[in-house]
Amino acid sequence: MTHCVKEEQPSATERAAKPVEKPRAVYYGWVMLPMAMAAMIASSPGQTYGISVFNEPIRLALGLSHGRLAAAYMLGTLLGAVPIVYIGHQMDRHGLRRTMLVVVSLFAIACVLASFVQGWVTLVAAFCLLRMLGPGALSFLSGNVLPFWFERRLGTVEGVRQLGTALAMGLAPVLHLALITMWGWRAAYAVLGVGIWLLLFPAVMVFFRNRPGDLGQWLDGRRPHGLAVPAGQRRDGVDWGLTLRQTLRTPTFWIVASSAALLGLIHTGVFFCLVPIVQERGLAVADAAAVLTMFAIALAIMQLPSGMLADRVHARYLLLVGMTGLSLAGSLLWYSQSRAAVLVAGAGFGTSQAIVFGAAHPLWARYFGRLHLGKIRGALMTLNVASSSLGPLFVGVTRDWQGDFNLALVAFALAPLPLALLALFVTPPRRPTLDDTPAWTQPVVESPSTEHRDLAGKPLAT
Numbered sequence: 408m409t410h411c412v413k414e415e416q417p418s419a420t421e422r423a424a425k426p427v428e429k430p431r432a433v434y435y436g437w438v439m440l441p442m443a444m445a446a447m448i449a450s451s452p453g454q455t456y457g458i459s460v461f462n463e464p465i466r467l468a469l470g471l472s473h474g475r476l477a478a479a480y481m482l483g484t485l486l487g488a489v490p491i492v493y494i495g496h497q498m499d500r501h502g503l504r505r506t507m508l509v510v511v512s513l514f515a516i517a518c519v520l521a522s523f524v525q526g527w528v529t530l531v532a533a534f535c536l537l538r539m540l541g542p543g544a545l546s547f548l549s550g551n552v553l554p555f556w557f558e559r560r561l562g563t564v565e566g567v568r569q570l571g572t573a574l575a576m577g578l579a580p581v582l583h584l585a586l587i588t589m590w591g592w593r594a595a596y597a598v599l600g601v602g603i604w605l606l607l608f609p610a611v612m613v614f615f616r617n618r619p620g621d622l623g624q625w626l627d628g629r630r631p632h633g634l635a636v637p638a639g640q641r642r643d644g645v646d647w648g649l650t651l652r653q654t655l656r657t658p659t660f661w662i663v664a665s666s667a668a669l670l671g672l673i674h675t676g677v678f679f680c681l682v683p684i685v686q687e688r689g690l691a692v693a694d695a696a697a698v699l700t701m702f703a704i705a706l707a708i709m710q711l712p713s714g715m716l717a718d719r720v721h722a723r724y725l726l727l728v729g730m731t732g733l734s735l736a737g738s739l740l741w742y743s744q745s746r747a748a749v750l751v752a753g754a755g756f757g758t759s760q761a762i763v764f765g766a767a768h769p770l771w772a773r774y775f776g777r778l779h780l781g782k783i784r785g786a787l788m789t790l791n792v793a794s795s796s797l798g799p800l801f802v803g804v805t806r807d808w809q810g811d812f813n814l815a816l817v818a819f820a821l822a823p824l825p826l827a828l829l830a831l832f833v834t835p836p837r838r839p840t841l842d843d844t845p846a847w848t849q850p851v852v853e854s855p856s857t858e859h860r861d862l863a864g865k866p867l868a869t
Contacts, residue, residue: 434628435616436556440564442615444571446507446549449607451579452518452599453541455675458534460583464592469526479527481796483534487543488792494544495785498551499778502617507548511607514540518600522593538792547788551780554772555618558627559718561769566714569764573707648776649836654783657836659774663722663767664787666730666826668794670763673733673819674756676798677740678702684740684812685749694746698753705757713765722766726830729762730823737820741813774835 451457458480466476498506517536524530549571553564586595619625654660677684678699685695716725736755743749775783805815 435619435622435624436553436564436628438614439552439556439616440567442610443549443552443568445607445610446511446552447546447568447571448575448579449511449603450514450541450545450549451575452583452596452603453514453537453543453545454575454579455542456576457541457579457583458537460580460587461592461596464587465524465530468592469524469530471527471530475527476530477799479531480534481800483531484538484796485793486531486535487537487539488789488796490539491543491547491788491792492782492785494547495781495783495788498548498781498785503548503552503555504611504615504617507611507615508608510540510544510548511611512604514545515600515604515608517541518603519597521600522596543788543792547784550768551784554769554777554780556626558773560627561772562714562717562765563711564714565717565768566711566765569710569714569761569768570707573703573710576703576706648778648780649783650779651782651786653836654775654779655786657775659833659836660783662826662829662833663726663770664790666726666763666823666830667767667787668790669822669826670730670733670760671791671795672798672801673737673822674760674798675795676802676815677737677756677819679799680802680806680812683806684816687812688744688749690746690749694749697746698749701750701753702757705754706761709758709761710765713761714769716762717765717769722770723830723833725762725766726833727827729759729766730827730830732759732762734820734823734827737816737823741816741820770833 462476465471471479494506494510514537517533517540521533521537524533549568553568554561557564583595583599586598589595590598616622619628649657681698682692682695685698686692713725732755736752736759739748739755740752743752771784771787772780801818802812802815805818806812808814
């Protein structure tokens with residue numbers, strides 16, 4: 408008689424789940440990669456680089472000052488960050504596909520509603536919806552797609568997905584400006600909303616799948632050797648993960664989350680005030696635009712190499728390099744007195760972001776699992792969006808207090824250094840032991856003798 412490790416019975420939820428489709432010859436994760444990129448690009452009307460083209464037409468139409476417009480944007484961003492954890496909870500509960508369909512529809516509606524703003528209060532509400540559903544929910548869901556399909560190549564495919572960000576940064580402002588020129592800013596937002604829904608909603612409906620098990624496949628397209636799974640169960644290697652509470656108790660979460668949040672704060676603070684910062688150093692407005700171009704070029708070039716390194720190098724070392732590079736870029740911008748220096752600083756900011764994100768994006772699934780990934784990354788996204796909104800405020804307040812930008816730039820040069828040192832303490836948390844883990848998550852270990860043993864090496868009862 409042949410013995411093996413006893414399998415758990417499927418839960419009621421699993422029994423009621425959609426029947427597993429016939430396995431496919433080609434691994435479906437490669438289809439999900441362009442789906443994740445499309446979702447990231449579709450969030451452009453709510454991203455800073457997408458909204459920036461609308462700012463001046465909106466300000467003039469509503470009769471707002473620059474300060475009131477900036478205040479509306481900051482308040483809308485802060486309010487929009489609050490529900491992201493709830494969206495992550497819905498993702499864990501209902502799956503990525505269903506949540507994505509709802510978010511795409513709501514974001515399209517938000518774009519249409521943005522075309523009807525009539526004053527400051529309704530502008531805050533529009534910014535809140537655009538920021539919450541675009542760079543908040545839609546890009547958040549985009550970032551959670553690939554961890555459910557890849558493990559060994561997760562860093563590489565995340566690097567490819569992030570190329571969508573660079574592509575959107577280059578193309579979205581041009582498209583938005585063309586629509587505004589043809590039809591005005593109100594019609595432009597309405598057209599973007601309808602266009603996003605017509606293009607993305609059917610694609611998600613037809614092609615999107617939650618996980619490899621829905622297609623009879625396994626994570627990375629490879630079934631672990633010796634793993635026996637009862638027919639009809641969608642056990643594909645993604646049903647493990649720490650809870651949000653357990654994750655928040657680990658130093659690794661706070662070190663990596665703080666690094667990402669500080670990166671966002673520094674970048675938004677510098678780029679929001681980039682023109683006066685450059686002018687204070689005796690340079691022209693055109694030099695500020697060139698800095699943004701260098702940032703985008705460096706970010707696009709370094710995305711894929713950083714992701715590939717994340718599959719081969721420990722995350723702690725990439726975080727150390729990325730945060731040190733962020734400090735050097737801030738120092739160079741502070742000392743710069745020439746066009747060449749500020750351009751190198753812009754390239755440094757882009758390179759540091761690519762390296763930090765290359766290390767951080769795959770880390771969440773690899774270290775903390777996928778079972779509660781939505782809630783974990785939802786908490787992270789809330790922290791990132793909130794910190795990003797504070798960057799311009801810090802730069803503006805210190806500028807008014809000191810009369811120049813030197814204090815802010817010095818702070819931005821020094822702040823990453825402690826986190827660079829703490830990055831050396833980034834380690835994976837302890838995973839559940841065999842006693843905590845269902846049998847299907849581990850391969851069956853057979854003894855070379857006729858005596859069958861369990862995973863711990865103890866003889867099984869016959």
